[in-house]
Amino acid sequence: xxxxxxxxxxxxxxxxxxxxxxxxxxxxxxxxxxxxxxxxxxxxxxxxxxxxxxxxxxxxxxxxxxxxxxxxxxxxxxxxxxxxxxxxxxxxxxxxxxxxxxxxxxxxxxxxxxxxxxxxxxxxxxxxxxxxxxxxxxxx
Amino acid sequence: xxxxxxxxxxxxxxxxxxxxxxxxxxxxxxxxxxxxxxxxxxxxxxxxxxxxxxxxxxxxxxxxxxxxxxxxxxxxxxxxxxxxxxxxxxxxxxxxxxxxxxxxxxxxxxxxxxxxxxxxxxxxxxxxxxxxxxxxxxxx
Amino acid sequence: xxxxxxxxxxxxxxxxxxxxxxxxxxxxxxxxxxxxxxxxxxxxxxxxxxxxxxxxxxxxxxxxxxxxxxxxxxxxxxxxxxxxxxxxxxxxxxxxxxxxxxxxxxxxxxxxxxxxxxxxxxxxxxxxxxxxxxxxxxxx
Numbered sequence: 001x002x003x004x005x006x007x008x009x010x011x012x013x014x015x016x017x018x019x020x021x022x023x024x025x026x027x028x029x030x031x032x033x034x035x036x037x038x039x040x041x042x043x044x045x046x047x048x049x050x051x052x053x054x055x056x057x058x059x060x061x062x063x064x065x066x067x068x069x070x071x072x073x074x075x076x077x078x079x080x081x082x083x084x085x086x087x088x089x090x091x092x093x094x095x096x097x098x099x100x101x102x103x104x105x106x107x108x109x110x111x112x113x114x115x116x117x118x119x120x121x122x123x124x125x126x127x128x129x130x131x132x133x134x135x136x137x138x139x140x
Numbered sequence: 141x142x143x144x145x146x147x148x149x150x151x152x153x154x155x156x157x158x159x160x161x162x163x164x165x166x167x168x169x170x171x172x173x174x175x176x177x178x179x180x181x182x183x184x185x186x187x188x189x190x191x192x193x194x195x196x197x198x199x200x201x202x203x204x205x206x207x208x209x210x211x212x213x214x215x216x217x218x219x220x221x222x223x224x225x226x227x228x229x230x231x232x233x234x235x236x237x238x239x240x241x242x243x244x245x246x247x248x249x250x251x252x253x254x255x256x257x258x259x260x261x262x263x264x265x266x267x268x269x270x271x272x273x274x275x276x277x278x279x280x
Numbered sequence: 281x282x283x284x285x286x287x288x289x290x291x292x293x294x295x296x297x298x299x300x301x302x303x304x305x306x307x308x309x310x311x312x313x314x315x316x317x318x319x320x321x322x323x324x325x326x327x328x329x330x331x332x333x334x335x336x337x338x339x340x341x342x343x344x345x346x347x348x349x350x351x352x353x354x355x356x357x358x359x360x361x362x363x364x365x366x367x368x369x370x371x372x373x374x375x376x377x378x379x380x381x382x383x384x385x386x387x388x389x390x391x392x393x394x395x396x397x398x399x400x401x402x403x404x405x406x407x408x409x410x411x412x413x414x415x416x417x418x419x420x
Contacts, residue, residue: 007412012278014163019324023294023419026382030404036412044159062202062342071386078385102166105218106211124170132147132176132275135412138292138419139163139278152418154303184299202342242306245358246351264310272287272316272415279303279418 008037010131012139016048017061018068018083024140025086031136032093041127043100046140047107050099050115055083091117098122148177150271152279156188157201158208158223164280165226171276172233181267183240186280187247190239190255195223231257238262288317290411292419296328297341298348298363304420305366311416312373321407323380326420327387330379330395335363371397378402 031038059068171178199208311318
């Protein structure tokens with residue numbers, strides 16, 4: 001790895017519950033703020049996070065679903081931004097948003113269903129080309 | 141890291157639901173096709189993927205379980221291979237399949253219960269020896 | 281990356297079920313035993329693992345919850361240590377235990393609620409500073 005390039009982080013975002021949607025966006029925001037190159041690759045259930053109007057309606061998983069409102073209240077009280085704001089802010093700071101092409105094909109999602117922050121629709125190989133030179137790789 | 145060796149990817153496969161069984165196999169297939177060295181380390185629930193006759197019978201998680209058939213239908217229609225085919229094909233391309241020794245001990249799994257594609261039964265230390273020189277490391 | 285420093289592993293621990301609490305602690309134990317520098321960053325549900333008196337009371341997820349006792353019995357029979365022992369032992373071998381500051385704020389956790397093995401409370405940026413130079417990065 002060349003030492004003269006910024007550190008790089010590649011995160012696969014595969015879940016659509018509040019608890020698993022925050023970590024990639026918080027890590028991405030912190031990463032770009034530190035000068036890192038960051039790409040988020042949304043796949044399977046994670047696609048819900050980048051569908052128009054869905055991010056702020058996600059729930060907690062399983063039986064915890066009923067406590068989603070309470071958890072969101074605590075998050076707000078602690079000064080945590082909503083998911084839609086985190087997406088907007090991290091995009092402005094340079095985080096790249098990629099949607100998984102295979103998921104789009106399987107689930108019949110249309111490009112116009114996705115939020116404008118999405119940079120591109122990619123296959124697994126394109127993600128791996130970015131990830132293989134990344135310093136941090138995570139599957140969330 | 142030496143620059144004259146292929147890129148390397150190490151993935152821990154810990155779940156036994158359709159949604160979490162496809163990503164490691166799709167990433168592994170794409171990785172070896174790009175010339176990467178890829179090893180999958182199956183542990184805990186993930187062991188079900190490499191038990192004889194189980195891969196194509198996996199379900200979606202929780203309440204989504206009921207929609208497994210519908211999802212598989214959509215996948216087939218989109219041209220996606222079955223899990224057993226992905227295993228067979230990625231193995232032929234050079235993906236290594238390792239089973240977690242601790243899980244085998246705890247769950248009382250016998251070697252003959254595992255599909256022939258499994259290369260070896262390994263402990264955590266052996267996995268880490270491969271992973272510490274990998275360019276992409278994921279826990280799925 | 282300098283070649284004269286030990287290999288490094290950074291793991292985010294985000295779940296509070298038995299099946300997802302063991303892997304980070306087993307990998308961490310194996311890693312330090314091999315001479316690696318290892319840091320565990322506990323966040324969201326994962327925080328339960330480092331709350332006083334909680335680690336050995338964790339359950340399996342969802343409907344498998346009912347089979348927790350049976351699974352723990354099998355683990356014991358196979359010679360696997362309890363989670364509290366793995367924490368204690370891996371700490372003695374040098375694994376670093378960090379608690380996520382944002383989770384602590386949101387959930388109103390007090391420092392005295394945490395086990396003494398916790399080294400510090402950190403934000404995402406501090407975790408990324410460690411992780412960006414790590415050889416293995418995992419989100420569990």
